[in-house]
Amino acid sequence: MSETTEGKDPDNGWREEYWKRNLRLMAILLAIWFTVSFVFWILLVEQLNQIVIAGFPLGFWFAQQGSIYVFVVLILVYAKRMDRLDIEFGVDERDQNGDRL
Secondary structure: OOOOOOOOOHHHHHHHHHHHHHHHHHHHHHHHHHHHHHHHHHHOHHHHHOOEEOOEEHHHHHHHHHHHHHHHHHHHHHHHHHHHHHHHHOOOOEOOOOOEO
16 A cells, blocks of 8 residues: 555655644643743742742742743744744745745
8 A cells, every 4th residue: 555545645744743843842831831830839839938029929929920921921932933933844924025924
């Protein structure tokens, strides 16, 4: 049997690599999210609360403000890295002049 009849197109190797790299990026960012949200804000909150900045315990600040900043940064990192990955694999959304659509 040929690869085409088994459901695998020989030209799909780049798609598998693209998806593999996308999943690796998501796994890294989710690990960062888990570490920051679970470890810092739940497990280390007592130690962080020993540090006071502007009258607020650091653990409280991380839980209230830090979480928002970390999540926004993770979203921006994901968008930027995926844009680079799209360009590398030629699936970015640009016209013939190189301008974004």
